[in-house]
Amino acid sequence: MFKRLIAERTGKSPWLFHINAGSCNGCDIELVSVLTPRYDAERLGFKLAGSPRHADIVVVTGPVTKQSLPRVLRAISQVPEPRCIVTMGSCPQSGNVFRGSYSIAGPLSKYVPVDVDVAGCAPKPEAIIDGLTLAAKILKEKRGRMN
Amino acid sequence: MDFPFMKEAISQLFSKSSCAMYPAVPSQAAPGYRGRIEYHPELCISCGMCERVCSGNAITRSVENLEDGRDKITLTFNLGSCTFCATCADFCTKHAIEFTGDYHMVATKEEDLLVSGSFIKAAPKKKAPAAAKTEGCQTPAGKESGVKPRDDGKPVNDPARCVYCTLCAKKCPAQALTVDRAAKTWTLDEDKCVSCGTCAQVCPKNCIIM
Numbered sequence: 392m393f394k395r396l397i398a399e400r401t402g403k404s405p406w407l408f409h410i411n412a413g414s415c416n417g418c419d420i421e422l423v424s425v426l427t428p429r430y431d432a433e434r435l436g437f438k439l440a441g442s443p444r445h446a447d448i449v450v451v452t453g454p455v456t457k458q459s460l461p462r463v464l465r466a467i468s469q470v471p472e473p474r475c476i477v478t479m480g481s482c483p484q485s486g487n488v489f490r491g492s493y494s495i496a497g498p499l500s501k502y503v504p505v506d507v508d509v510a511g512c513a514p515k516p517e518a519i520i521d522g523l524t525l526a527a528k529i530l531k532e533k534r535g536r537m538n
Numbered sequence: 539m540d541f542p543f544m545k546e547a548i549s550q551l552f553s554k555s556s557c558a559m560y561p562a563v564p565s566q567a568a569p570g571y572r573g574r575i576e577y578h579p580e581l582c583i584s585c586g587m588c589e590r591v592c593s594g595n596a597i598t599r600s601v602e603n604l605e606d607g608r609d610k611i612t613l614t615f616n617l618g619s620c621t622f623c624a625t626c627a628d629f630c631t632k633h634a635i636e637f638t639g640d641y642h643m644v645a646t647k648e649e650d651l652l653v654s655g656s657f658i659k660a661a662p663k664k665k666a667p668a669a670a671k672t673e674g675c676q677t678p679a680g681k682e683s684g685v686k687p688r689d690d691g692k693p694v695n696d697p698a699r700c701v702y703c704t705l706c707a708k709k710c711p712a713q714a715l716t717v718d719r720a721a722k723t724w725t726l727d728e729d730k731c732v733s734c735g736t737c738a739q740v741c742p743k744n745c746i747i748m
Binding site: 510 | 556557558559560561565567571573593594595596616617618619620621622641642643644645646
């Protein structure tokens, strides 16, 4: 019973954890703009969590540099299952303009299963909201499978 | 006790929200927004400039030889690698690449999560333009080239392979080249030419022989 209650309640409000894996700050700013009053993703229940242990959705920005890779993986491993990994912008998907650089370890999908990709450089806040709602839907499915 | 903003606080409770109610209220991208790429294969001449200037290596071109001797050229734009800088569209002399205001670029690969998550817009297949022109292109390619290099070290153009993209004329430091796309002419001003070889270097079709 408790499990069902938790699933219902947490499904309505997935918490985000944002990892900057060497991003240029463009996507980070856009994510912040989504969470602040102009686009107010908190209307839809998305809330920025301070700790990966509290999060349901992990949003990764940046091309995953060699320096950040162990930290990214460590942070993601601390997020409890079911979790949903969202890559934001072109960088974590392919490396974008940094592709082939000596300091890039990406793409992220080489290391962890990525659920949602939001393309754009940087993506428009509306596109991020689309991606997050899709991630919430996937999260719900995952939680349903676990229970 | 005095509550200075009580009146405003209560009036705000009943006023309209000031945030963009996005999923409920659809929103349009601002004019000039560079979103999803639209590729017009019927305009493309396959000069390869877009591929060359792309900073994110988002454009791949594949050429498939058909049985009847024609080439099927496919351009694929990987939006997951694109910076949306529109340099490809700027360099495209035929305006075959267009950036639309569509920003809904969200993808999932649930069935295969470990595959690189790129949003691939499969470019429409483009058949090689006219049969007559293609045949002309293929004959010299097989025989090395139909044009002989000049003795004085100045460039010669192979009209059979040239697509008249005007890039050589743009890059010529001495403005010795005039290329007319409409008339399909390539003319060299021998007095101005300094035999630097820039035209041959930049030619995407490698049809300028030094």
